[in-house]
Amino acid sequence: MARSTLRRHARVLVGALALGGVASSARAEPTHTLRFEVRGYAQFDYVQALQGVDPNWVAALRPSRIATDPQTYGTSPEATLSVRQSRLGAYADAPVAGDELHTALEFDFFGVGKDEGQTTIRLRHAYGEWGSLLAGQTNSVFMDGDIFPNMIEYWGPAGMVLYRQPQLRFSPIRGASTLAFALERPGTVLDAGVLAGTFESHSPVPDLTAHYRFSLAAGHVQLAAIARDLGYRSTGAAQERKGNVFGWGLHASSVATIALGATSSATFRLSAVYGHGIANYMNDGGTDLSPTSGGSFLAQPLLGTVGYLDLALGPVVGASLGYSFVQVQNSSGQAPRAFQRGDYASATLTATPHANVLTGVSYTWGHLTDASGDSGVDQRAQLTVKYSFSGVLER
Numbered sequence: 001m002a003r004s005t006l007r008r009h010a011r012v013l014v015g016a017l018a019l020g021g022v023a024s025s026a027r028a029e030p031t032h033t034l035r036f037e038v039r040g041y042a043q044f045d046y047v048q049a050l051q052g053v054d055p056n057w058v059a060a061l062r063p064s065r066i067a068t069d070p071q072t073y074g075t076s077p078e079a080t081l082s083v084r085q086s087r088l089g090a091y092a093d094a095p096v097a098g099d100e101l102h103t104a105l106e107f108d109f110f111g112v113g114k115d116e117g118q119t120t121i122r123l124r125h126a127y128g129e130w131g132s133l134l135a136g137q138t139n140s141v142f143m144d145g146d147i148f149p150n151m152i153e154y155w156g157p158a159g160m161v162l163y164r165q166p167q168l169r170f171s172p173i174r175g176a177s178t179l180a181f182a183l184e185r186p187g188t189v190l191d192a193g194v195l196a197g198t199f200e201s202h203s204p205v206p207d208l209t210a211h212y213r214f215s216l217a218a219g220h221v222q223l224a225a226i227a228r229d230l231g232y233r234s235t236g237a238a239q240e241r242k243g244n245v246f247g248w249g250l251h252a253s254s255v256a257t258i259a260l261g262a263t264s265s266a267t268f269r270l271s272a273v274y275g276h277g278i279a280n281y282m283n284d285g286g287t288d289l290s291p292t293s294g295g296s297f298l299a300q301p302l303l304g305t306v307g308y309l310d311l312a313l314g315p316v317v318g319a320s321l322g323y324s325f326v327q328v329q330n331s332s333g334q335a336p337r338a339f340q341r342g343d344y345a346s347a348t349l350t351a352t353p354h355a356n357v358l359t360g361v362s363y364t365w366g367h368l369t370d371a372s373g374d375s376g377v378d379q380r381a382q383l384t385v386k387y388s389f390s391g392v393l394e395r
Contacts, residue, residue, distance in 0.1 A: 036091070036392070036394075037092070038088075038091075039388070039389065039391070040086070041086060042086050043083060043385070044082075045083070045152070045383070046080075046382065047079070047080050047082065047380055049077060049080075050379040051076070051378065052073030052078055053378060054073060057116070057117070059154065061378055062155050063284055063285060063343060063344055063366040063367060064339050066367070066368035068369075068370045069374070084108065084154070085154050086108060088106070101128065101129070103128040103129075104126070104127055106125040107122055110122050123137065124137075132171045133169070133170060135167075135168050137166045139163075140161070140164065140182075141181070141184070141209040141224065142224045142249065143161045143162060143163055144211075144253040146220070146253075147160055147253050147255065149269055149308040149322055149346075149348075150348065151320050151362060152360040152362050152382060152384040152386075153348070153380070153382060157308070157324030158342040158366075159271075159273070159282070159283070159303075159344070160271065161251055161283070162282070165184055167183060167184040168182060169181070170182070177215055178212070178213045180211055181208070182210070186206055188202075188280065189279050190232060190289045191290045191291065193335050194293075194334070195295060195333055197234050197241075198235050199233065199235065200232070201288075203231060204244065207228045208228075209224065209225070210225050211223065211224035219256040219267075222252070222253045224250070224251040224253075226247075226249045228246070228247035228277055230246070230247045231244045231245075243297065246299065247288060248278075248299075249281070249302075250273070251271065254270050254271070255268070263314050263315045264312055264313055267309070267311075267312075268308075272305050273304045274302070276299035277300060282302065284342055286300060286339055287328075290331040291333030292333050300328050301328060304327075307322055307324070308322030308323075308324075309321050316351055316352055316353060317349070317350070320347070320348040323343070323344070324345070330371040334371050336370065336371055336374075337374075342366070343366065343367040343368075344367075345365045346362055346365070347363050356388045359384065360382075360383075360384045360386075361382065362384075363380070363382075365380075
């Protein structure tokens with residue numbers, strides 16, 4: 001007998017056993033065991049800076065990149081056309097041993113770090129979550145991603161906790177309210193200031209983060225905390241100088257939505273964060289370790305706030321207006337140009353004529369004050385067109 005015929009008979013036998021040997025004229029409905037989705041968008045941004053800007057940051061406004069000396073970048077307007085906000089992601093869900101396994105892989109094209117100023121692949125999320133255990137790169141447990149406003153400017157509020165990084169997370173409470181703990185990749189932003197010699201940071205242990213989020217009728221409230229071991233050491237010196245400093249932070253955030261009509265609503269996004277040595281987790285500004293004039297380092301105190309109002313003005317038109325700041329307490333060994341305070345404000349108007357099409361305009365204002373008291377301003381206007389897409393496969 002041909003192999004194809006044997007395989008056909010085997011499939012018939014297995015099917016009969018699965019149905020308990022009972023013949024039926026009705027066809028059984030397929031059971032979906034895997035859901036795979038691809039979604040993303042192609043986004044075009046025309047950003048018009050009203051003055052000279054850092055050439056690596058023409059497509060996004062970061063207060064820490066503003067010059068306090070007007071001669072640094074000049075006063076001539078600067079324009080850029082960009083597709084860096086475009087995004088692509090793949091997501092899969094499947095039942096595994098009585099619980100759901102969710103995986104995600106997502107990236108955009110906004111270069112940062114050694115790739116700043118470039119249009120290149122930038123990883124956002126790469127993680128899996130099964131039951132109470134999550135492993136991979138995603139939003140920090142110290143962060144509340146729902147605080148990010150409905151805006152088209154890429155970087156967003158300076159005083160927001162915003163950090164995606166590798167972590168091992170355990171969530172003993174899940175559902176409407178959540179409790180989560182995580183070990184997260186450590187990293188220290190160190191400023192050697194006016195000290196002689198060179199220094200580098202080191203991380204003896206992972207950062208420990210935790211949050212508790214409880215849901216309300218109109219939104220949620222989240223309380224988060226972090227503990228860090230911040231290490232430093234001199235390099236290339238005859239006598240090594242090293243030490244460790246304890247870093248910590250507390251973060252409170254809330255999102256509340258009020259209905260204004262059948263298709264209109266107002267959403268308030270509020271947060272406040274304070275800590276010592278937590279700049280690595282902030283969206284912009286400050287350092288984790290800063291020097292004293294005596295040659296040691298301290299965990300730099302930092303305060304950040306966000307206050308935004310998002311409006312849904314019917315099914316098509318949306319608006320967003322708000323302000324944020326981040327401020328540090330400079331130490332005695334920092335240079336005059338060290339970051340002290342960054343202010344950020346924006347106003348956005350969007351239209352969504354179709355679920356897959358968004359257009360928007362915005363005005364963004366940034367202000368930087370350095371340790372010497374000098375300051376600088378950055379103003380941007382932006383026009384955005386975004387085309388979204390998605391596709392789902394279930395089997």
